[in-house]
Amino acid sequence: MWSKLLLIEQYVQPYKHCPKVILDQSRIPLEQHDDTNVRTPFSVLTSPIPSAKHKLESHKPAPLQDHLAVAEKNQDQYYPTESNGYLRNDQESLRTMEDEEAKRKKRMKWMIGITAFVIFQVVQGLFFVLVIMKFKSPKFRVSDFAVQTLNVGTQASPSFNMSFVAPIRVKNANWGPFKYDASTVSFTYGGFQVGQAIIPKSKANFKSTKKIDVDVTLSSANLPSTINANLGGELSYGVITLKCQGVLKGKITVMFMFKKTKISQMNCTMAIDTSTKAVQSLSC
Numbered sequence: 261m262w263s264k265l266l267l268i269e270q271y272v273q274p275y276k277h278c279p280k281v282i283l284d285q286s287r288i289p290l291e292q293h294d295d296t297n298v299r300t301p302f303s304v305l306t307s308p309i310p311s312a313k314h315k316l317e318s319h320k321p322a323p324l325q326d327h328l329a330v331a332e333k334n335q336d337q338y339y340p341t342e343s344n345g346y347l348r349n350d351q352e353s354l355r356t357m358e359d360e361e362a363k364r365k366k367r368m369k370w371m372i373g374i375t376a377f378v379i380f381q382v383v384q385g386l387f388f389v390l391v392i393m394k395f396k397s398p399k400f401r402v403s404d405f406a407v408q409t410l411n412v413g414t415q416a417s418p419s420f421n422m423s424f425v426a427p428i429r430v431k432n433a434n435w436g437p438f439k440y441d442a443s444t445v446s447f448t449y450g451g452f453q454v455g456q457a458i459i460p461k462s463k464a465n466f467k468s469t470k471k472i473d474v475d476v477t478l479s480s481a482n483l484p485s486t487i488n489a490n491l492g493g494e495l496s497y498g499v500i501t502l503k504c505q506g507v508l509k510g511k512i513t514v515m516f517m518f519k520k521t522k523i524s525q526m527n528c529t530m531a532i533d534t535s536t537k538a539v540q541s542l543s544c
Contacts, residue, residue, distance in 0.1 A: 422477075437512070502529075
């Protein structure tokens, strides 16, 4: 039986590519069976082998009316163009690109904002550490003044007595107030004390200068004889050289919680003109 089927397959194979093939008593257009890989239906294999006359009749050209009918039928059918699909794909691609561009711009804005915030925080931290948290010792000085009363002796009997108002200044350059304790400023001549000024307890505000005016009275009555000899030489030139020294101790407070103890020292030298009763020179 298998040999008979193979023989039928070999005989029917040449007629597969004919323009029209009768399958199951009905004519099927060639366009629906143009695939050469489609296997021949079993009904064709089992159908009787067509005669030569039948084969010639099947190859006769179709009448003109049949061709016109097929053409009108093909014209009535609508085949959508492929450009519509391409157009839809282009629109979808364009919309996707626009969405991606909007997302990219949004991400860029976020990145710029975060970067600016981080840079601002770093600059703020550096400014806080290097500027605000940098504690400096306040400057403790005496300014120029005018002598109110001045009595001097001669070169043979040297002496002096004077009184004046000493302008003491405490300059605080920190970002926090400087609270200091009470202190004294000593006035000396030749290393020996001739008077002093009392500095009361107070504070100097941040980035400001505290002004303190104190009354001072100086006298050379307690100077030793060796120092009086030098004093006589200076009186002959009409000048008295004095020194003022003092120590100011206190605390600097920044942002109400950072505190640091600082000590300020005063060491000034002044020359007083006995004729004009004024400070001729002052250096600290």
